[in-house]
Amino acid sequence: MQQHMTFSGIYSFPALPKLEGGMYDGGENKRLDALRLAMELGADYVDVQLQVAYEFYDSIRGKTFNKTKVIVSSHNYQLTPSMEDLGNLVARIQATGADIVKIATTALDITDVARMFQIMVHSQMADSLRKNSSDTNELWPYTRAKNTNEEYYRTMFHLLDLCVDDRGLISHILCAKFGGYVTFGTLESRVVSASGQPTLKDLLYLYNLRQLSNKLTPDTKVFGIIGKPSIGLNGVYVFLLVDDLANFLRAYSSTEFVGFGVTIPHKEAAIKCCDEVDPVAKSIGAVNCIVRRPTDGKLIGYNTDxxxxxxxxxxxxxxxxxxxxxxxxxxxxxxxxxxxxxxxxxxxxxxxxxxxxxxxxxxxxxxxxxxxxxxxxxxxxxxxxxxxxxxxxxxxxxxxxxxxxxxxxxxxxxxxxxxxxxxxxxxxxxxxxxxxxxxxxxxxxxxxxxxxxxxxx
CATH class of the missing domain: 3.40.50.720 (NAD(P)-binding Rossmann-like Domain)
Known part of the structure; x- marks a missing residue:
């Protein structure tokens, strides 16, 4: 731990306890000792489970840790609770004195993720207004947190899809848009703490979070492809710089090249290169999509412009x-x-x-x-x-x-x-x-x- 403390990061005990749905069945003292040591060494964050949060805070009472923020987390490996239950859970975690709230649930359906997004937005609004309101129940219509700490709490939510394909993936990608404090991924796809967890490489480059890290805001527009199931197609989409379309199509005539998007300046020339042209494309006089028919390899031209x-x-x-x-x-x-x-x-x-x-x-x-x-x-x-x-x-x-x-x-x-x-x-x-x-x-x-x-x- 001392060797790695020079790196900014979140420190948590490697395995969750069985009471949180994990595999660890040892004593809690060992877990809490490791987290206290991390704080003494100047960790940026430590992650403590809700069930032992009060015990942990009691053990560090009177000690000063200027740098470390405490994340208090709750994990649900069965389902995503209702909005009311999630709201009450946020209040319970805040009542411990947590600097950051973390909730991880199981998405049985992609609509479960929407509840997590909603509770993030609601909690951010309530927290930002709480200082200026004498009635926090009006702002936060759930169990009122009895917490004398007046610090503004940032809320960190992670919804982990622990059992059903990729239904929870969007929570990792879009959490910042809805006010989430941080997201995370795994270093290797074969080593994950929950199924459906993205790799850091995918988050940074496939989903472009390296470029969007400071640009994901409530105003960010979201587009998606809706479908089921994921077919696992072994394919690649590449940019093709083509000087002569007819020569290109003759050279790449094998069945592995199954389709092409066509843009300027080849749209009109594409009509002559196709074996068949959809009536709409023929009326427009241009093709922007070429598909190779699998039964006979013929090129069919369409226009969706x-x-x-x-x-x-x-x-x-x-x-x-x-x-x-x-x-x-x-x-x-x-x-x-x-x-x-x-x-x-x-x-x-x-x-x-x-x-x-x-x-x-x-x-x-x-x-x-x-x-x-x-x-x-x-x-x-x-x-x-x-x-x-x-x-x-x-x-x-x-x-x-x-x-x-x-x-x-x-x-x-x-x-x-x-x-x-x-x-x-x-x-x-x-x-x-x-x-x-x-x-x-x-x-x-x-x-x-x-x-x-x-x-x-």
Whole structure:
């Protein structure tokens, strides 16, 4: 212990006692002696089980440990308790005088994790307000902790999935977003203290916590892939820098290469490279997804570009109308102005028309797109004076306003008052000058990032 005390860390007895669901069945004095020694040597944290917390505090009463914070922890290897029981448990642990509260439970279902997140948020709010309120029961509607220590308590929660696959994994990744004090992982996947526990390498690099460590806040947005079961697919997703798409597909024609995402500048050329093309992609004139059919190895081309943008725009319109949901798209009968006639413009125009919108193409040249998609035409130079009605939808699929030319915009601010929603496919910067001025003009805005996430999911 003395050799390792130069490292910052949490010190706990290697094995949990049987009364906590662990394997240790020795005397408690040995466990508590080890923790007291750690404090004397200047440990940053020691982890004490709730069942022996009062005994531990009695044994160090009158002694001064300026550096060490005491974590008082509770482990439940059977289930995740109800919100009421979790709240009462937090209060019980705080009543011991703990510097940090730690609760580890078993997630039998991923919805169990939500309760843990909720109790983290509730306890943080109650703790931050407690000093300024004479009625802590109003702030914390559970068993009131009789604790004279006025120090502000940070709350550390770990929900460990001890028996069912990866249902508790998100608690390790997202705990900081919900106010958790710290998370942890194992050094090796073969050596874990609980099933489903991530490795430190995965936390830092796969889930990007090295970059997000100071950025996970209550405002952090969370996206996920929903599914069951985990199929354990032996696969890899790699970046492919391709100069000639046809040559690439001929060279990598073996069945191990099962699919490709296609981006600029190969989307239009991909149509000619596929053995079969989905009717939607054929109508748009571009392919962004190629799948190798396992039965015969043929390449099938699809286009999902428009899905993310159209879905994000529909969500924006539904939010503007208090989330009203109907089988009819909110785009139906709307006047939908598309700036740009390239691949992205084609896809968005097609998607909007499929939803019942009246499409208008605004571009320097637009004849080819009109022939493929249909709709009305408008010269880009005339867009500032185009306002046949109020409540129109404006979408920019060009690179106007992209870094480094962030001051550029495709339409004047005075024209934006006629639009109820403005979408910009540019995602660097996230809020372009067009979107900023549209929001100032009273329009709902939809960013390129929202389109990207909708398409990805």
């Amino acid at each position: 428009y899905v993310g943008a159209v879905t994000a725009i529909e969500d924006g319109l539904r939010g503007k109308h208090n989330g009203s949901s109907t089988t009819i798209s909110p785009l139906a009968s709307k006047l939908f102005v598309v700036i740009g006639a390239d691949v992205a413009g084609k896809a968005l125009a097609y998607g909007a028309k499929a939803k019942g919108a009246r499409v208008v193409i605004a571009n320097r040249t637009f004849e080819n797109l009109l022939m493929q998609i249909g709709g009305d035409a408008l010269a880009l130079s005339d867009l500032d004076n185009y306002h046949p009605e109020d409540g129109m939808i404006l979408t920019n699929t060009t690179s106007i306003g992209m870094q480094p030319k962030v001051d550029e915009k495709p339409v004047s601010k005075h024209a934006l008052k006629y639009y109820s929603l403005v979408f910009d496919a540019v995602n660097t910067p996230k809020i372009t000058r067009l979107l900023k001025e549209a929001e100032e003009s009273g329009a709902t805005i939809v960013t390129g990032l929202e389109m990207f996430m909708g398409r990805t999911i």
